Amino acid sequence: MTHGRRTRVVLADVHPMTHDPDRTRVELAEQTQVGQALVRGLVRAQLALALRLSLVVAIGLGGLPLLFAVAPEISTARLAGIDLPWLLLGVAAFPFLVVVGWAYVRLAERNEQDFVAVVRRPER
Amino acid sequence: MGNPYVVPAIVVVTLVTVAIGFYGLKLARTTSDFLVASRSVSPTWNAAAIGGEYLSAASFLGVAGLILKYGVDVLWYPVGFAAGYLALLLFVAAPLRRSGAFTLPDFCQLRLGSRGLRKLATAFVVFIGWLYLVPQLQGAGLTLTTVTGQPYALGALLVGAVVTCNVALGGMRAITFVQAFQYWLKLTALLVPAIFLLLQWQADGRPAVAAPDGPVFHTATSVVIEHDATLTLADGSTVVVQTGQRLEFAAGEPVPEVSTVDETRGPDWLLPGDSDTGLFATYSLILATFLGTMGLPHVLVRFYTNPDGNAARRTTLVVLCLVGLFYLLPTLYGVLGRVYTPQLLMTGRTDAVVVLLPGAALGSGLTGQLLAALVAAGAFAAFLSSSSGLLTSVAGVISTDVIGRGSVRDFRLATVIAGVAPIVLSLTIESLDVSQVVGLAFAVAASTFCPLLVLGIWWRGLTARGAAAGVLTGGGAAGGAVLLTVLGPPLTGWPAALVSQPAAWTVPLAFAVMVVVSLASRSRVPADVGAVMLRLHAPESVLSGTTRR
Numbered sequence: 001m002t003h004g005r006r007t008r009v010v011l012a013d014v015h016p017m018t019h020d021p022d023r024t025r026v027e028l029a030e031q032t033q034v035g036q037a038l039v040r041g042l043v044r045a046q047l048a049l050a051l052r053l054s055l056v057v058a059i060g061l062g063g064l065p066l067l068f069a070v071a072p073e074i075s076t077a078r079l080a081g082i083d084l085p086w087l088l089l090g091v092a093a094f095p096f097l098v099v100v101g102w103a104y105v106r107l108a109e110r111n112e113q114d115f116v117a118v119v120r121r122p123e124r
Numbered sequence: 125m126g127n128p129y130v131v132p133a134i135v136v137v138t139l140v141t142v143a144i145g146f147y148g149l150k151l152a153r154t155t156s157d158f159l160v161a162s163r164s165v166s167p168t169w170n171a172a173a174i175g176g177e178y179l180s181a182a183s184f185l186g187v188a189g190l191i192l193k194y195g196v197d198v199l200w201y202p203v204g205f206a207a208g209y210l211a212l213l214l215f216v217a218a219p220l221r222r223s224g225a226f227t228l229p230d231f232c233q234l235r236l237g238s239r240g241l242r243k244l245a246t247a248f249v250v251f252i253g254w255l256y257l258v259p260q261l262q263g264a265g266l267t268l269t270t271v272t273g274q275p276y277a278l279g280a281l282l283v284g285a286v287v288t289c290n291v292a293l294g295g296m297r298a299i300t301f302v303q304a305f306q307y308w309l310k311l312t313a314l315l316v317p318a319i320f321l322l323l324q325w326q327a328d329g330r331p332a333v334a335a336p337d338g339p340v341f342h343t344a345t346s347v348v349i350e351h352d353a354t355l356t357l358a359d360g361s362t363v364v365v366q367t368g369q370r371l372e373f374a375a376g377e378p379v380p381e382v383s384t385v386d387e388t389r390g391p392d393w394l395l396p397g398d399s400d401t402g403l404f405a406t407y408s409l410i411l412a413t414f415l416g417t418m419g420l421p422h423v424l425v426r427f428y429t430n431p432d433g434n435a436a437r438r439t440t441l442v443v444l445c446l447v448g449l450f451y452l453l454p455t456l457y458g459v460l461g462r463v464y465t466p467q468l469l470m471t472g473r474t475d476a477v478v479v480l481l482p483g484a485a486l487g488s489g490l491t492g493q494l495l496a497a498l499v500a501a502g503a504f505a506a507f508l509s510s511s512s513g514l515l516t517s518v519a520g521v522i523s524t525d526v527i528g529r530g531s532v533r534d535f536r537l538a539t540v541i542a543g544v545a546p547i548v549l550s551l552t553i554e555s556l557d558v559s560q561v562v563g564l565a566f567a568v569a570a571s572t573f574c575p576l577l578v579l580g581i582w583w584r585g586l587t588a589r590g591a592a593a594g595v596l597t598g599g600g601a602a603g604g605a606v607l608l609t610v611l612g613p614p615l616t617g618w619p620a621a622l623v624s625q626p627a628a629w630t631v632p633l634a635f636a637v638m639v640v641v642s643l644a645s646r647s648r649v650p651a652d653v654g655a656v657m658l659r660l661h662a663p664e665s666v667l668s669g670t671t672r673r
Contacts, residue, residue, distance in 0.1 A: 039654070039658050039661065039662065040657075042661050042662065043657060047582050050214040054214060057207065057210065061203065061410075065403055065406045066403070068395075069396070069403055075395050075396050083196075083394060083395070085196050085395065085396050086196055086199070089200065090199055090452070090455040094203075094206055094448030095448070097207055097210050097448060098444055098448055101210050101444045102441060104210075104214055104437075105213070105437050105438060108218070109437075112434075112663040115662070115663065116665055119666050
């Protein structure tokens with residue numbers, strides 16, 4: 001793995017496909033090891049963000065069946081005349097998902113803006 | 125029955141669908157128009173179209189039917205169907221759009237450069253697509269039988285033929301408009317009657333939805349028995365009944381339990397189950413629906429119509445809102461069905477609850493008839509839009525990977541091939557449960573394309589060999605479970621739980637095999653993985669000034 005990556009950086013200038021615009025674009029951004037490290041950093045940041053928010057959902061929603069099984073008194077509780085499990089799964093789950101999604105879009109775009117800011121600085 | 129507005133409503137929906145398809149045909153001039161709507165679809169249109177395409181017979185009819193039968197435990201279906209879009213948003217949406225892949229096979233080729241893996245992915249796209257198309261056509265047949273008394277085959281044939289012609293003639297440009305329209309139609313068709321139903325329930329003095337002694341008939345009802353069975357009456361005595369026998373019940377009489385119909389009663393309906401197998405089935409269902417959405421072929425195709433990665437994210441968020449809004453409604457129908465259409469618990473045809481409820485609750489007056497017609501129109505919109513999307517994606521991969529190189533002529537031929545197979549299948553197997561088959565399609569998608577996409581997008585170490593091994597193992601296990609459920613003998617206890625809800629073991633298995641085999645074939649990591657990662661994750665603005673395919 002490391003071997004392949006190293007050769008590509010060294011040979012970037014004499015790659016036979018340089019006339020291909022896609023290849024050129026890739027090389028533009030990947031000429032330096034710094035560029036590579038930046039991409040890795042972006043991927044890692046975005047993945048960490050996605051995993052953190054999935055953990056929120058895994059606990060917030062995924063914990064419910066277990067909670068109902070372990071503490072049956074919760075599932076018999078009533079709120080506004082409706083049983084709590086029906087209220088949580090039938091109504092509350094949907095706005096919860098939307099809020100998590102909204103947070104993700106904001107934070108993921110912020111990660112990308114940070115990346116763009118760092119990439120642009122040494123060039124211009 | 126005898127509602128004079130239902131047939132005109134269905135005809136109008138079908139004609140409008142064809143008319144918008146024809147309007148799209150005039151705009152569709154090139155292959156690119158056909159396949160990806162020239163990438164000029166605005167996020168709002170696109171989000172409504174994705175919602176319209178996604179909310180299928182399973183969502184419109186099946187969810188309410190399951191809730192009527194099984195109660196709180198199946199609320200995980202709508203939650204999971206919506207949460208699937210969150211998983212798609214978190215792990216797939218923007219990178220997939222940036223990859224430039226139009227279909228899953230394209231993604232395999234682009235990320236791992238393997239023709240063999242591409243062929244394997246094509247096979248699974250067709251399998252999942254057909255598995256999902258059959259219940260749509262069955263739902264159409266069932267609805268038409270329920271509301272008009274026409275034969276089952278007519279509804280299945282009608283929807284199959286309309287969709288096949290429409291997709292073959294108009295392509296995706298046309299169905300974007302069709303589906304955006306159909307999302308709003310479906311929402312209206314459930315929302316407006318729901319308001320009247322709630323008012324009626326209020327006016328009736330809020331009859332209990334979960335009476336402690338089990339459901340009772342709200343009005344005098346006659347029930348025709350569909351299979352020989354044993355009835356268990358409220359006092360514990362049993363009666364043997366035969367197929368075709370007509371039973372009369374007075375208002376207020378308890379609904380007997382029928383031995384051939386699997387349903388849940390009393391506190392089990394109202395409260396979450398706490399048995400081991402029940403908990404396993406719930407988590408399995410959660411895994412299948414949360415992770416299966418991203419692997420559905422007709423869902424992925426849509427993302428290519430976004431102009432860039434950020435638009436793909438925002439579109440997905442709007443879809444999540446639209447889909448979440450819709451899923452508030454089927455629960456209401458399932459719960460009120462317990463009060464107004466308990467006879468469905470005796471016939472087992474609970475999928476019909478959405479269509480029958482307005483008439484049953486509001487009576488045969490003008491309001492009841494008009495609302496019943498509206499709901500039937502919405503149901504047809506659901507069949508038409510979901511099958512259009514599925515057919516487009518199945519025909520897309522068949523035209524590019526099986527027949528030829530994806531010309532407009534190839535696409536039309538592929539559409540006919542892709543359309544005929546599920547029509548024939550839906551005519552031969554009538555008795556499958558709509559939502560259950562759809563749930564199995566999710567399990568197969570979650571065990572094949574979910575690990576392929578997630579690892580392909582986020583892990584540099586994935587190899588074509590590892591991906592193929594994972595897809596074959598996960599898809600083989602989940603597909604085998606599907607066949608065993610549909611064709612095999614009835615099972616009980618743990619074997620039944622493991623086979624009827626396989627995702628909890630097949631998804632981790634697929635991930636594990638994919639990772640282990642990739643590590644073992646480490647030397648085969650594609651040389652251009654760094655370039656592909658940059659393309660998948662870097663915002664378009666960084667790469668501007670150069671052409672982007």
